[in-house]
Amino acid sequence: MDREPGLGVGAVARRLGVAAATLRTWDRRYGIGPSGRSPGGHRRYTPADLARLEAMQRSIIAGAPPAEAARAALNEPPGAPPSPRGHGAGGNRIPLDEPSTGSDPAEARGLARAAMALDAPAMARLIRTAIARAGVAEAWDGLIVPVLTGIGRKYAASGDCVEVEHLLSTVLLGCLAEVAPPAEPLNPRPVLLACAPEEQHSLPVYALAAALAETGVAAVLLGARVPAPALAAAIRRTGPNAVLVWSQTARTGDPGWLDGLPGSRPVVRLLVGGPGWNRDRLPSTARLVTALPEAVTEIRSALTRP
Ligand code: B12
Structure with missing residues (x-):
């Protein structure tokens, strides 16, 4: 000893x-x-x-x-040489949490493997199959979020995998955009979805737009990094029933500017989502939603208001 x-x-x-x-x-x-x-x-x-x-x-x-x-x-015998960071045995794996009930762990492992192999066709196949089988909301929470979170964890631990993050994001944006908008939308007035100013993490608003499309709601997707005056102009021009603004990172989560958005004629339901928001400083007009199905429900309820 x-x-x-x-x-x-x-x-x-x-x-x-x-x-x-x-x-x-x-x-x-x-x-x-x-x-x-x-x-x-x-x-x-x-x-x-x-x-x-x-x-x-x-x-x-x-x-x-x-x-x-x-x-x-x-x-392992003590003193065995450490494998180089991120490339040792199993170094090509994305750490995955226990899958949520109802989701298929083998599917998540398959997507993680395809992502690490930078195999875009295989990633797209798995994502499309999951969406076709279970719908966007379930595919997002049960398959896609666990893999994204795993990649984020791997990046945080090693600095690796930025290329994996980029390619999976590109493939995902494509697959989510394939979900057809409803031919006859339920909502006569638009729903606006946007990322906070300088926020590049736009995947969740694409997922939300696709999930809304499945339920017959058409959304206007403004995408990543929407400047505050541009969102204000879009609200004035389109008179939406609901607006959701996403902040993924604390850098974009200061909600001070939300108060300046036009809020009436007709009444705009203002929702915010994402872990970036400084929750203590959200204006009373904004409601924080914490899950994709909740966002769908909140937006749909704003549509049916008088
Ligand atoms: C994909 C991704 C990217 C893509 C984004 C592509 C795109 N078009 O969106 C790209 C490659 C561009 C990117 C870039 C960067 N990223 Co990045 N990225 C991610 C990644 C892997 C997934 C992001 C995502 O979609 N998350 C959405 C879901 C999956 O995550 P969640 O918010 O935690 O989900 C919870 C809730 O929000 C809720 N939820 C989930 N979905 C939905 C949907 C709705 C509508 C609602 C209401 C709720 C909800 O459920 C979850 C459980 O509670 C995350 C890892 C992570 N853990 O999120 C890193 C992550 C967000 N990125 C990070 C960083 C550091 C960066 C970079 C600065 C450096 C880099 N890694 O390249 C750059 C610069 C970005 C910038 N300037 O804004 C950090 C942020 C750290 C921090 N706390 O600030 C993370 C956390 C990775 C990490 N662990 O370090 N990134």
Whole structure:
């Protein structure tokens, strides 16, 4: 056994960038914990323990479930050379959460694999099949969001995958745009969908437009990075029943400008969506929606108002 006093749980947590509670859980659940003792008898992580944890963390970032990552790390001889970041065993995998009920985990793994392989035709096939089978809202929440979130996590952990993010986004925008607008829309007045000024993350508004189209509602999709005066002009010109503005990132989430949007004649229902918004500062005229089906319901209810 290693005779060095080693590191306490707090120091190891800081080094790996995970919470101390996570390390305790890994120890309890997977038996990957400190094997040393301090002179005072406290448990200490030895350099070999640390190497094992680093190996486990690399596997998790590469997409392995924690139990499997721990098993592999415990079986790896301590001191085995670390695989280069993001390219080791399983390095081509996107970490996926447990799928929501009703969704098919194999489908999400397939889309993640096709995305990592930059195989656009395979991605499009999987996305189109899911939309045709379950509709846009279910395909979005059950298949697409988990893969997007996984890619985001991989990017955050390693800086990799920006090309995957770009290609999957391009394919998705194409597939969502294929959902035909209703021939005879339910809504005589338009619904406007826009991203906040400088917000480039536009996929959710495309998904919303497609989901609305499936229910017979036609939307006017202004897309990414809509300047505030341009949205105001579109509202004045079209007299919409409902407007939804998306902010994905905190950088675009200051809602100060929303108050300046034209709000009446007829009454415009103002909805905001996305994790970027500063919720404490939303004007009382804006209602925050937190899920795609909720946005569809809210928009439809605005249409049926007198
Ligand atoms: C696709 C993507 C891109 C694409 C966008 C393409 C497009 N046309 O939209 C591109 C490649 C352009 C891009 C660029 C960048 N991106 Co980007 N991107 C993403 C990614 C992978 C998915 C975004 C998305 O569509 N999310 C929508 C859903 C999937 O996510 P969600 O909001 O968390 O969903 C929750 C709710 O909002 C709700 N929900 C889901 N869908 C819907 C729909 C509606 C209508 C409603 C109401 C609710 C709802 O349900 C979910 C559970 O609660 C995210 C990862 C992520 N976790 O989101 C990163 C992410 C948003 N990007 C990020 C970054 C840093 C960038 C860049 C700055 C650098 C980079 N990665 O290249 C640039 C610059 C962007 C800019 N200047 O604005 C960070 C943002 C970090 C932060 N907190 O600010 C993220 C989180 C990745 C990460 N983990 O680091 N990106």
